[in-house]
Amino acid sequence: MRDFSLKSTITYKLYRQIILQLEDFLSTIGDIVIYGKEVLSLIFKRELDWKAIIEQCARFGVSSLPITLSIVGMSTVIVAMQVAGEMVKQGAGNYVGMLVTILTVREEGIIMSGFAIISMIGSSIASEIATMRVTEQIDAIKVLKVNPIRYLFVPRVLSGILMMPPVLVVASLVGIIGGGVAAHLASELSYRAYFESVWTGLFIKDINVAILKSIVFGFTIALISCVCGYNAKGGARGVGIATTKAVVWSFVGIVLWDLLFSIIFFF
Amino acid sequence: MGIEVKNLTKKFDNKTVINDISFKVESGEILAIVGFSGSGKSTVLKLICGLIEKDSGIIETSGDIAMVFQYSALIDSLNVEDNIAFALKERKDLRKKYTERQIKNIVKEKLALVGLSGIENKYPSELSGGMQKRVSFARAIVTSPNIILYDEPTAGLDPVSSTLIEDYIVRLKEETHAASIVVTHQMSTIMRTADKIIMLYNGNVVFTGTPQDLMRQDTPYTKQFVTASLEGPMTMLQN
Numbered sequence: 013m014r015d016f017s018l019k020s021t022i023t024y025k026l027y028r029q030i031i032l033q034l035e036d037f038l039s040t041i042g043d044i045v046i047y048g049k050e051v052l053s054l055i056f057k058r059e060l061d062w063k064a065i066i067e068q069c070a071r072f073g074v075s076s077l078p079i080t081l082s083i084v085g086m087s088t089v090i091v092a093m094q095v096a097g098e099m100v101k102q103g104a105g106n107y108v109g110m111l112v113t114i115l116t117v118r119e120e121g122i123i124m125s126g127f128a129i130i131s132m133i134g135s136s137i138a139s140e141i142a143t144m145r146v147t148e149q150i151d152a153i154k155v156l157k158v159n160p161i162r163y164l165f166v167p168r169v170l171s172g173i174l175m176m177p178p179v180l181v182v183a184s185l186v187g188i189i190g191g192g193v194a195a196h197l198a199s200e201l202s203y204r205a206y207f208e209s210v211w212t213g214l215f216i217k218d219i220n221v222a223i224l225k226s227i228v229f230g231f232t233i234a235l236i237s238c239v240c241g242y243n244a245k246g247g248a249r250g251v252g253i254a255t256t257k258a259v260v261w262s263f264v265g266i267v268l269w270d271l272l273f274s275i276i277f278f279f
Numbered sequence: 280m281g282i283e284v285k286n287l288t289k290k291f292d293n294k295t296v297i298n299d300i301s302f303k304v305e306s307g308e309i310l311a312i313v314g315f316s317g318s319g320k321s322t323v324l325k326l327i328c329g330l331i332e333k334d335s336g337i338i339e340t341s342g343d344i345a346m347v348f349q350y351s352a353l354i355d356s357l358n359v360e361d362n363i364a365f366a367l368k369e370r371k372d373l374r375k376k377y378t379e380r381q382i383k384n385i386v387k388e389k390l391a392l393v394g395l396s397g398i399e400n401k402y403p404s405e406l407s408g409g410m411q412k413r414v415s416f417a418r419a420i421v422t423s424p425n426i427i428l429y430d431e432p433t434a435g436l437d438p439v440s441s442t443l444i445e446d447y448i449v450r451l452k453e454e455t456h457a458a459s460i461v462v463t464h465q466m467s468t469i470m471r472t473a474d475k476i477i478m479l480y481n482g483n484v485v486f487t488g489t490p491q492d493l494m495r496q497d498t499p500y501t502k503q504f505v506t507a508s509l510e511g512p513m514t515m516l517q518n
Contacts (some may be wrong), residue, residue, distance in 0.1 A: 061369075144354070152352040155328050156418075157342065158369040 032113040038043070043239050049163045049243050051235065060097040060164050060170070068171035071235075073179055085228055087124050088187035089194040096195035101173060105201050109209035112191035118220050118278075122183035126229045130262040131175070134237040137168055138258030140248065141241025142251040150242070163274050177223050178228025184222070193217055221277050225269070232265045280341050281306045281426055281458020282327060287336035289322060289482075295501060296322050299336070304458040306425065310450065311461045311473035311490075313504065317518035318479040320462040324428045327460070330340040341458075342425030349431040351416070353403040360386050360399035363418045373422070375518070389417040393447060394453070399516040416447055419453060427451065429461040433468050445471040454517075466505070469493065478504060480513050 054060075096108050097189055144150050153160045192206040240258035244250045280483045282304045290295040296319045304310045308353070312320045329343045353362050364387045367373050377385070390396050393413040403411055412432065419427055429448060433441035445468055452459050461472055469476060470490050478486035478493075478500055485500045498504040504509025 140356075147350065147355075148348045148352040149354050151325075151330050152346070152348055152354070152367075152415075152418075154330060155346045156370065156422075157343075157372075158366060158367040159371070163369055 014017045035239065039232075039243060040239070040257075043243060044236060047161060047239050048182055048231075048235050048240070050161050051169045054166050059159075059161075059166065061167060064167035065170050065174075068167040071136075072129070072168075072171040072230075073175035074133045076129055076172060077179065077182065079132055080125050080183050083128045084121050084124045084183035084187045085190040087120055088112060088191045090279050091115060092194040093193035093198045096199040096201055102201040106205055106209050107212075108199075108201055109188075109192065109206040110194050110213035112195070113188055113210045114213045114218070114263075114265050116187045116191070117214060117271075119221050121187055122180055122225050122229065123220055123266070125176070125180050125226070126233065126266045127263070128264070129172075129179070129230075130233055130237075130259055134233045134262045135259050137195050137234065137237035138241040139251055139255045141238055142244030142254035145158075145242060145254075146247055146250055148199075160242075165235070165238045169231060170239055172230035172234030173227055174230075176226040176233075180222060180226040190205050208241045213248070217277070221273060225273050228269050228273075229241070229266050232269060233262045236262045236265055280339070281308065282341075282460065283337075283339040284327070285337040285339075287323070287326060287338065289319075289326060289331070290333050290334055296482050297326065299475075300479070300484050302477050302484070302487070304426075304460060306458050307452060307456045307474050308474045309452055309459045309461060311463060311469045311476045312479060313461075313462075313464055313469055313476055313493075314479035315504075316463065319482040320464075321430050324430050324460065324462055324481075327426075328428060334438075340426055343422050344426045344428065345419035345422065346428040346456075347412070347415050347419050347430065347432055349434055351415040352402070353415055356404075357405050358399065359390070359395075359401050359403070359406075359414050362403070362414060363389055363421055365418065366422050370422075378511075386417075390414075392420070392451075393417045393446070394443075405513035407440075409436050409443065412436070412440075412444055412511075413447065414453065416444075420451060423455065425457055427455070427457045427459045427516060430460065431462055431464075431466050433463065437465075440485055441465070441467060442471075448472045451497055483510075505518055 092108065092112050095111060099105055099108050099111070152162050153163060188210060194201055195201045195206050196203055237258040240254045240261060244254035284303070285301045286483055287297055288295065297363065300323070300425070302310065306408050314320050314324055320329070326333050327338055327340065340419065346453060354365065357365065357443050361368070362382070364382045367377050367382050367385065386399060387396070390398065393416050393450070395410060395413055395417070398406070421473060432448060433444050436444060448461060449472055450457065451457070463469060473490050473493050474490055476486070477484050480500065492507060496505050497514045502508070503513055
């Protein structure tokens with residue numbers, strides 16, 4: 013017999029799906045705020061396990077470095093190759109270094125590092141914690157009266173805060189140097205002309221804002237990844253959903269921060 | 280006193296999964312909670328140890344609670360020693376109480392108690408299901424709890440490993456004098472470990488008694504459970 017009830021209609025199902033998505037969206041924002049507050053409170057109370065923090069720093073900084081350097085380096089090389097020839101032709105060769113440096117320090121270095129860290133570290137944090145959730149390891153931690161936020165979140169978030177700035181500095185340096193090599197090869201611009209112009213457009217404010225941004229990005233990526241993993245439900249499918257959600261939310265999170273920083277400091 | 284539960288009720292969405300149940304477990308006693316899958320047995324344990332919030336009723340417990348999970352729930356990034364010592368190293372009130380040397384000795388002692396000396400450096404993935412279960416026993420008793428909850432302790436184990444686990448449950452009761460609750464639907468576990476039994480069906484207590492009372496099959500519920508019959512008051516569809 014056909015079901016003619018309200019609940020069987022496509023419109024009802026569509027609205028229900030929208031409401032569920034909205035509910036999930038709002039509850040995720042709520043959780044990020046609540047857990048973020050708790051993590052910061054534990055950090056300020058110095059509830060820290062330095063052994064775990066060092067382990068996570070190695071994972072955040074060292075393990076991610078090859079891929080971060082490759083992505084930032086290659087994207088800067090691509091930009092330098094594309095603009096150097098044209099700028100030299102227009103007689104603006106002396107500004108290539110400046111342009112690449114401003115672009116790398118203000119934007120490309122940090123956003124590309126963020127994307128690399130999200131893909132490599134954020135996804136791994138989310139899937140690790142989600143697996144712990146669905147295999148009852150987090151329940152076991154709670155029954156043993158250990159605070160799971162202190163044990164799981166604090167080392168990961170703190171390592172994000174501590175390691176993102178050095179990763180950014182190294183990646184930006186590699187990017188700027190790579191840009192110089194690319195500009196030289198693409199347009200025969202001398203290294204001297206390139207590296208002299210590097211300093212022309214770079215101000216202390218740019219470096220400070222980039223460092224501050226990297227700290228905020230590190231905090232955001234690690235926190236969102238932890239929260240998404242922690243709230244995982246179900247089995248293997250739940251781990252997959254949590255990991256995807258962590259990656260997507262982290263991308264959106266850092267782009268929103270980037271926009272906010274641009275409005276505050278450069279608008 | 281170990282555990283006293285009075286008029287406990289829990290709903291998920293609008294479905295009542297635990298309906299006004301009451302029972303008491305004294306120190307040194309083992310209560311088996313039995314019933315078909317989906318009858319609310321594991322929910323009772325999660326309510327007692329605080330993993331989920333009750334809707335109404337009273338749960339009175341004395342002292343520390345430990346739980347052995349169905350699939351052991353060992354932390355897979357830690358080796359056996361760190362898993363057993365987890366509460367001693369990470370719990371706020373215990374973190375600075377023991378030295379490294381003392382913790383190592385406690386771990387050795389607990390591992391010996393469950394018959395697994397010398398595996399401190401192995402990781403959970405390197406152990407069999409039965410060994411993982413015994414390590415989780417050692418982790419549970421490391422803080423000398425007054426209450427131990429076992430969620431399907433013999434599920435998925437071969438008969439010999441099941442017998443071994445059942446023996447350890449009784450042995451731990453004798454050595455720790457803890458009040459214990461064993462959630463199971465395996466007859467061997469019920470008969471070899473329980474002092475008393477409650478049977479749940481759709482969140483309601485449908486039988487209370489001893490293992491001997493259960494085996495007498497005096498009620499339609501006990502008869503259906505013991506004979507594993509499809510005929511009787513408990514239908515799987517309702518689960």
